[in-house]
Amino acid sequence: MTTFLKPKNLILVALILLISGCGVTTPEEESERQKVLVELTRIEQTIVPNDVRITGVVEPFEVSHIGAPTPSRIEKIYVDVGDRVEKGQLLVQMDRTQLFQAQVQLDNIREDLRRMDTLLRVGAVTQQQYDQLKTQYEVASSNVQNLEENTQIRANIPGMITGRFNSDGEIFSMAPATPGGRPAIVTLKQIQPVKIMVGLSERFFPEVKPGMEASITLDIFPGRAFSGRVKRIHPTIDRMSGTFQVEVLIENRDLTLRPGMFARVSLKLGEMEGLLVPSLAVRKQVGSDERFVFIVEDDKAYRRTVTLGRTFDDQLEILSGISTGEMIVVTGQHNLVDGSEVEIVNIKSNIIN
Numbered sequence: 001m002t003t004f005l006k007p008k009n010l011i012l013v014a015l016i017l018l019i020s021g022c023g024v025t026t027p028e029e030e031s032e033r034q035k036v037l038v039e040l041t042r043i044e045q046t047i048v049p050n051d052v053r054i055t056g057v058v059e060p061f062e063v064s065h066i067g068a069p070t071p072s073r074i075e076k077i078y079v080d081v082g083d084r085v086e087k088g089q090l091l092v093q094m095d096r097t098q099l100f101q102a103q104v105q106l107d108n109i110r111e112d113l114r115r116m117d118t119l120l121r122v123g124a125v126t127q128q129q130y131d132q133l134k135t136q137y138e139v140a141s142s143n144v145q146n147l148e149e150n151t152q153i154r155a156n157i158p159g160m161i162t163g164r165f166n167s168d169g170e171i172f173s174m175a176p177a178t179p180g181g182r183p184a185i186v187t188l189k190q191i192q193p194v195k196i197m198v199g200l201s202e203r204f205f206p207e208v209k210p211g212m213e214a215s216i217t218l219d220i221f222p223g224r225a226f227s228g229r230v231k232r233i234h235p236t237i238d239r240m241s242g243t244f245q246v247e248v249l250i251e252n253r254d255l256t257l258r259p260g261m262f263a264r265v266s267l268k269l270g271e272m273e274g275l276l277v278p279s280l281a282v283r284k285q286v287g288s289d290e291r292f293v294f295i296v297e298d299d300k301a302y303r304r305t306v307t308l309g310r311t312f313d314d315q316l317e318i319l320s321g322i323s324t325g326e327m328i329v330v331t332g333q334h335n336l337v338d339g340s341e342v343e344i345v346n347i348k349s350n351i352i353n
Helices: 007-022 027-034 097-122 127-151
Strands: 036-042 045-066 072-077 090-094 152-154 159-164 186-201 213-217 225-233 243-250 262-278 291-297 300-312 315-320 327-331 342-348
Touching: 036 291, 045 159, 045 243, 045 300, 090 127, 090 186, 097 127, 127 152, 186 262, 213 243, 243 262, 262 327, 327 342
Parallel strands: 036 342
Antiparallel strands: 036 327, 045 186, 045 262, 072 090, 090 152, 159 186, 186 243, 213 225, 213 262, 225 243, 262 315, 291 300, 291 327, 300 315
């Protein structure tokens, strides 16, 4: 027995077939639909400045913790924190009681020596007696000179007073007074010039030379750069960190830089070849420090882990992970996974300004 569909049901079936037919795609069309649109650039070697950029802290060129050679009473301190002083300037006067006694003794011996000189001329005393008294005079004179030096404490370097640990009339006891545990009445720091100690990787050891120019910038002085030079290179490599110490000197004629300021130092080592890629091409793995890019081969994108070097404006230096001549994704990389099929819509020129 033949069954006929009602007109109402025929219309429903026709609609289903029509809708189904509209959604049918060929395998080729489905593959094209799944491809990710990307823009590429070719990785090329380029000449870049061989500048080493490191951070450090401004330090005084020299530090002097100044006190008396022996415990004694402080008569007067002539300086306070913040005062600028010159080399040789009197800073502290210590108790002079012993000095006054020694000066009286010296005056007495000087007078005795003058009289004995007269007696020697007339033969009233022997040459040996005269020589003995002359020796006493020389010893007494030397004692007065030493006491003068020990009671008048002078600046051994030019600089600025950064610490004062006693008051007039107190006893200087040689006990630790400075933050570093040293005995001192005052601390003097030379800040014209100043220095910055930086640690460099051992791979730069053959290239860094004394006298080499340095450029210094500080966040506290935006848009301003200070000129410096390499003063001293420490001769050994730290085996734990693989670094060596370099002392960078800045004249600091206007006293703008002060100890403790955070600074960035750039040493100019010349030029070198490097692999630079647009910074937007480099992605960071979530939850780690891994950096990666996508390289395209045969219309497929492959993930590559890379090691970053320095930054040049909107370009990043790549130390390892990619090679010259490879094609790197610069647009569309956020839609890629390892092995994604891609459609290349443009190849950009990797121009380095």
